[in-house]
Every structure is written in structure tokens, then in C-alpha cells.
Amino acid sequence: MRFVNRSSGGAGLLTILSVLGLLSPATATLRAAAQQSLPADVPQSELKTTYLQLDHRPSSQIPAADTALIRARQKEIAGEAAFFGYNLSTGEWDFDETTCPAIPETLILHYRKPFRNGAASLFTALVPRESGRVYVVPVLYRNATPFLSATGSERSIAVFNRVVPADIAAKAIDPDGKWLVLGLCYADIVYGNANVVEKPGTEIGLSRAPIPLLRLSQSTSARGILFTDRNAPGQYLVFSLTLNEQGRILAATAVQLSDYAAEVRTGAEPVEQQLPPGREPHIKVLPPPQEPPVKTVPQ
Numbered sequence: 001m002r003f004v005n006r007s008s009g010g011a012g013l014l015t016i017l018s019v020l021g022l023l024s025p026a027t028a029t030l031r032a033a034a035q036q037s038l039p040a041d042v043p044q045s046e047l048k049t050t051y052l053q054l055d056h057r058p059s060s061q062i063p064a065a066d067t068a069l070i071r072a073r074q075k076e077i078a079g080e081a082a083f084f085g086y087n088l089s090t091g092e093w094d095f096d097e098t099t100c101p102a103i104p105e106t107l108i109l110h111y112r113k114p115f116r117n118g119a120a121s122l123f124t125a126l127v128p129r130e131s132g133r134v135y136v137v138p139v140l141y142r143n144a145t146p147f148l149s150a151t152g153s154e155r156s157i158a159v160f161n162r163v164v165p166a167d168i169a170a171k172a173i174d175p176d177g178k179w180l181v182l183g184l185c186y187a188d189i190v191y192g193n194a195n196v197v198e199k200p201g202t203e204i205g206l207s208r209a210p211i212p213l214l215r216l217s218q219s220t221s222a223r224g225i226l227f228t229d230r231n232a233p234g235q236y237l238v239f240s241l242t243l244n245e246q247g248r249i250l251a252a253t254a255v256q257l258s259d260y261a262a263e264v265r266t267g268a269e270p271v272e273q274q275l276p277p278g279r280e281p282h283i284k285v286l287p288p289p290q291e292p293p294v295k296t297v298p299q
Contacts, residue, residue: 049201051230052180052212054188055099062097066107069127073134077125080136081111086123095125100185102172105129106163110192119143124189126163135159137189150190151254160186161248169247173223180212182247183225187239191254197228197236205259209236221245234259
């Protein structure tokens with residue numbers, strides 16, 4: 001998995017302004033047009049949309065040591081899940097494991113239960129490898145979000161700040177640190193299997209989607225992480241995280257946006273309209289301007 005730091009260059013700034021409503025549709029159209037008119041000799045690798053993901057393992061491929069740990073703490077997982085309204089004893093639950101470099105001493109498990117109508121319930125369980133409490137972050141109840149979405153709830157933020165070691169968080173938020181790893185791990189916990197856009201390529205629908213960006217405030221010590229999660233065809237989530245200088249998340253939002261729809265042009269030339277016979281244009285001739293009269297003042 002490769003993570004590339006992005007600076008607030010021209011394209012990145014344009015996408016941010018567009019998402020925040022500060023970029024006019026005309027400017028967004030110009031960016032989309034620029035993607036459509038790339039030179040023919042551009043390498044194919046530059047034309048493809050690339051994504052960043054954490055490593056995920058289905059339950060059947062989880063290492064034996066992790067499987068043993070999950071079994072040993074199954075009662076705690078079930079108890080925490082029941083507190084948030086999830087009943088693991090009903091069956092049809094399955095889970096996968098996420099590997100997050102920012103949380104090396106904790107198992108990140110996504111528990112899912114599908115329903116016949118296509119809906120699903122989902123929660124994230126955080127299981128420490130050593131002693132410590134098991135945490136559950138509720139994400140979906142039959143496709144419905146909790147009253148307070150996991151993305152920006154105070155509890156989700158508090159749990160994340162608790163499971164990320166202090167030294168890793170502080171180093172990650174440096175300009176040269178692995179800040180995108182930190183943001184990607186948070187999105188994976190509160191949403192599940194994040195799929196972050198590294199480079200939109202020629203995919204016109206993502207012409208307004210921000211690339212990963214670390215924002216540094218000149219007036220305060222606050223940091224900001226901005227990135228796009230391609231969560232479904234035709235739509236994407238824009239995550240915005242606010243952190244302090246220690247790398248602890250203070251606030252988080254995720255805005256669902258639809259793909260940008262480029263204007264379709266047929267390329268037809270305008271048709272010249274001919275006037276009917278006998279309907280020549282009428283030209284009105286105005287008289288020449290008259291000089292104002294000169295008034296003679298007696299001596």
C-alpha cells in the first residue's frame with residue numbers, strides 16, 4: 001500500500017473550493033474539459049483513477065493467532081454489540097479484519113449482517129491484542145445510520161483517539177508524516193472499507209473530488225485532513241477531519257456528493273436562418289445631427 005502526500009497545488013485547491021461551494025460551475029467545467037482533452041501521448045498509468053485502501057481479510061483468511069483472540073473475547077464483543085442493539089446470537093453475521101498501521105496493537109473487525117431486501121447492519125469492533133476494553137462503533141442498522149452518525153459522533157472520535165498510540169498520532173500529523181494513513185483508518189472504522197481517491201485520472205465524474213490534502217493553519221495549531229472516499233458508483237464521500245498538534249481528532253464530517261455530470265455537446269454547426277421572400281430587414285435612416293443655434297450676446 002503506497003501513500004503519497006499531496007500539497008495544496010492548483011488542481012487540489014480548485015477541487016476544495018468546488019466542494020465548499022466557492023468554485024463556480026464554469027471553473028469545474030473547465031477542469032472536466034481539461035481532463036477530456038489530454039494529449040494522446042500521455043502514459044496510460046496517468047489516465048487511470050488510482051485508489052488507496054487498507055488491507056482487508058475475510059473471516060476465512062484471518063491468521064490463527066487473531067482468530068484465537070477473537071474467540072477468547074467473543075463474549076465481550078457480543079456484550080458491547082448488544083448494548084448498541086446488535087444481536088450476534090441471531091446468526092448470519094460475518095466479519096472481516098482490517099490492518100491499520102496507525103493502530104498496530106488493536107484488531108479492527110467489521111461485523112455485517114445482510115437482509116433479503118439488500119439492506120445490511122454493520123458495526124466495527126476494536127479488540128486490543130493485550131489487555132484492555134473492547135469497543136464497538138455502530139455504523140448501520142438495516143442501512144439506516146444511528147441518530148448520531150458514526151462519522152462525526154463524539155464517541156467515535158473519543159474511541160479512535162484512545163486506540164491510536166500517542167506517539168504514532170503525533171508523528172503522523174507532521175507534513176511529512178503518514179497523515180493520510182491516520183485519516184484512512186478513521187474512515188475505515190466509522191464507515192467501513194474506505195476507498196480513497198489518490199488520483200482521479202480521466203474519470204470525469206471525479207473532476208470535483210478533492211485529492212488527499214493536509215491543511216496547516218497559520219493562525220492556530222490546528223490541522224486538517226481532506227480526502228475523497230469512492231463509496232459507490234456515481235457518488236463519493238468527502239471526508240474532512242480537524243486535528244490538534246498532537247494528532248488527536250477534534251471534529252469530523254463526511255459529505256455525500258454525486259458525480260460531476262459533464263455537459264454533452266453534439267458538435268453540430270449553427271444553422272443560418274434565411275428571411276422569407278419580401279421580408280427584407282427594414283433599416284431606419286436617422287437624419288444627421290443638427291448643430292445647436294448660436295446665441296449672440298449684445299456688446
